[in-house]
Amino acid sequence: xxxxxxxxxxxxxxxxxxxxxxxxxxxxxxxxxxxxxxxxxxxxxxxxxxxxxxxxxxxxxxxxxxxxxxxxxxxxxxxxxxxxxxxxxxxxxxxxxxxxxxxxxxxxxxxxxxxxxxxxxxxxxxxxxxxxxxxxxxxxxxxxxxxxxxxxxxxxxxxxxxxxxxxxxxxxxxxxxxxxxxxxxxxxxxxxxxxxxxxxxxxxxxxxxxxxxxxxxxxxxxxxxxxxxxxxxxxxxxxxxxxxxxxxxxxxxxxxxxxxxxxxxxxxxxxxxxxxxxxxxxxxxxxxxxxxxxxxxxxxxxxxxxxxxxxxxxxxxxxxxxxxxxxxxxxxxxxxxxxxxxxxxxxxxxxxxxxxxxxxxxxxxxxxxxxxxxxxxxxxxxxxxxxxxxxxxxxxxxxxxxxxxxxxxxxxxxxxxxxxxxxxxxxxxxxxxxxxxxxxxxxxxxxxxxxxxxxxxxxxxxxxxxxxxxxxxxxxxxxxxxxxxxxxxxxxxxxxxxxxxxxxxxxxxxxxxxxxx
Numbered sequence: 001x002x003x004x005x006x007x008x009x010x011x012x013x014x015x016x017x018x019x020x021x022x023x024x025x026x027x028x029x030x031x032x033x034x035x036x037x038x039x040x041x042x043x044x045x046x047x048x049x050x051x052x053x054x055x056x057x058x059x060x061x062x063x064x065x066x067x068x069x070x071x072x073x074x075x076x077x078x079x080x081x082x083x084x085x086x087x088x089x090x091x092x093x094x095x096x097x098x099x100x101x102x103x104x105x106x107x108x109x110x111x112x113x114x115x116x117x118x119x120x121x122x123x124x125x126x127x128x129x130x131x132x133x134x135x136x137x138x139x140x141x142x143x144x145x146x147x148x149x150x151x152x153x154x155x156x157x158x159x160x161x162x163x164x165x166x167x168x169x170x171x172x173x174x175x176x177x178x179x180x181x182x183x184x185x186x187x188x189x190x191x192x193x194x195x196x197x198x199x200x201x202x203x204x205x206x207x208x209x210x211x212x213x214x215x216x217x218x219x220x221x222x223x224x225x226x227x228x229x230x231x232x233x234x235x236x237x238x239x240x241x242x243x244x245x246x247x248x249x250x251x252x253x254x255x256x257x258x259x260x261x262x263x264x265x266x267x268x269x270x271x272x273x274x275x276x277x278x279x280x281x282x283x284x285x286x287x288x289x290x291x292x293x294x295x296x297x298x299x300x301x302x303x304x305x306x307x308x309x310x311x312x313x314x315x316x317x318x319x320x321x322x323x324x325x326x327x328x329x330x331x332x333x334x335x336x337x338x339x340x341x342x343x344x345x346x347x348x349x350x351x352x353x354x355x356x357x358x359x360x361x362x363x364x365x366x367x368x369x370x371x372x373x374x375x376x377x378x379x380x381x382x383x384x385x386x387x388x389x390x391x392x393x394x395x396x397x398x399x400x401x402x403x404x405x406x407x408x409x410x411x412x413x414x415x416x417x418x419x420x421x422x423x424x425x426x427x428x429x430x431x432x433x434x435x436x437x438x439x440x441x442x443x444x445x446x447x448x449x450x451x452x453x454x455x456x457x458x459x460x461x462x463x464x465x466x467x468x469x470x471x472x473x474x475x476x477x478x479x480x481x482x483x484x485x486x487x488x489x490x491x492x493x494x495x496x497x498x499x500x501x502x503x504x505x506x507x508x509x510x511x512x513x514x515x516x517x
Contacts, residue, residue, distance in 0.1 A: 029064035051098035076132035077101035086124030105138035108198020123210025140432030153182035163258035165270035176293035213237030238383030320402030326375030328422035332368035405487030
């Protein structure tokens with residue numbers, strides 16, 4: 001009897017050993033072991049670069065430091081240093097300067113299975129965000145047959161500080177955009193290592209929302225990211241409007257902002273700045289140093305100029321905007337027709353009068369919707385429209401554009417009450433995570449969720465969202481679209497508010513002294 005129990009014990013231990021071996025993979029730096037989640041294997045907190053601390057603060061990401069033995073990839077890493085909350089979600093439970101990690105959800109049964117890969121870049125205004133936010137978990141999409149990767153990148157002053165002493169350092173001879181360098185380093189890591197997780201390094205789709213979508217447009221324009229991805233998805237964001245030509249976005253002026261930031265934390269030199277504790281840097285004057293910069297290394301030209309000249313990455317794109325984006329970003333309860341222009345000037349400074357006139361409401365009843373429409377187009381709508389037109393006009397790859405119109409059942413007692421199809425509302429549907437929120441989801445919400453997951457997975461697989469079981473999604477052709485209305489019902493539509501978008505076009509073209517296609 002004892003020998004029977006002994007043999008059973010050995011068999012159990014052997015079975016556990018075999019499971020562990022099946023989950024262990026060899027990657028740059030050493031061997032890691034994931035954890036099973038049903039039919040998936042999940043790897044959390046996988047390093048893709050050395051910790052950007054000490055002398056590596058404000059330097060391009062460096063190679064991973066090797067480890068010995070098998071590293072357990074079972075817990076998410078801390079988020080990068082940040083202040084505030086990236087909606088929708090809560091502040092990360094932990095932050096650290098040592099934050100260059102990624103997470104992988106894979107359904108693959110063996111290495112080199114060649115499954116398509118989705119790499120997700122979080123939003124947060126380049127000031128906050130987390131690769132571990134529950135809404136971004138890749139389990140539901142991965143179960144559709146793709147590998148999902150969520151990556152971290154430095155934000156705020158840690159990710160985007162420019163400074164004259166940094167620019168004089170060797171290699172880049174530029175400064176700022178360290179967060180973008182992190183994204184590129186993560187994509188290089190994916191290219192080198194994703195086969196071990198069953199992914200196809202030649203079928204990588206980059207995707208992001210808000211600042212993540214802005215990052216996608218920048219990566220399409222950056223010479224450093226060429227060839228690292230095969231398709232691109234941009235949700236509610238782009239980096240095309242001419243504010244990038246404003247002083248703070250140009251390197252020399254960004255360097256001056258960096259000097260002001262350094263002084264705000266009591267540092268008179270770069271050496272002193274690198275000695276300031278990370279927590280103290282969060283208290284610095286970081287607003288002007290929390291955005292990408294036009295500089296010679298990562299982003300030598302504005303994305304608009306790159307796309308207009310047809311030098312962007314030749315990949316198909318899926319991009320879109322939400323119908324009520326700005327409802328999550330501005331309080332419109334007290335907006336009136338009489339105060340419409342003045343309120344906008346308080347928020348944004350003096351803007352060209354034609355922009356305001358195009359949206360001016362005729363009554364107080366119309367004023368809230370007018371303000372939402374104006375800010376939606378100013379922040380998101382025109383960028384997406386310009387991105388689609390520039391890419392389609394140059395024949396650089398198929399363009400599929402959408403307008404998300406579904407209004408989630410946000411509870412009246414929640415922070416989202418009345419927000420409708422606002423900024424980030426599509427994320428619950430696209431990631432398949434309606435059940436993360438205990439709200440009164442309708443059958444229509446479930447249909448939109450299923451369709452969006454299918455569209456996104458189809459696009460990741462082959463660069464086209466169309467497939468069996470979903471309404472046809474026509475390719476974007478010109479200024480009028482078509483786009484796909486993602487709501488109840490799902491159907492093709494013309495671009496919304498084209499005449500107002502053309503006013504932005506005229507103003508921006510005058511600022512650039514160049515016509516739009």
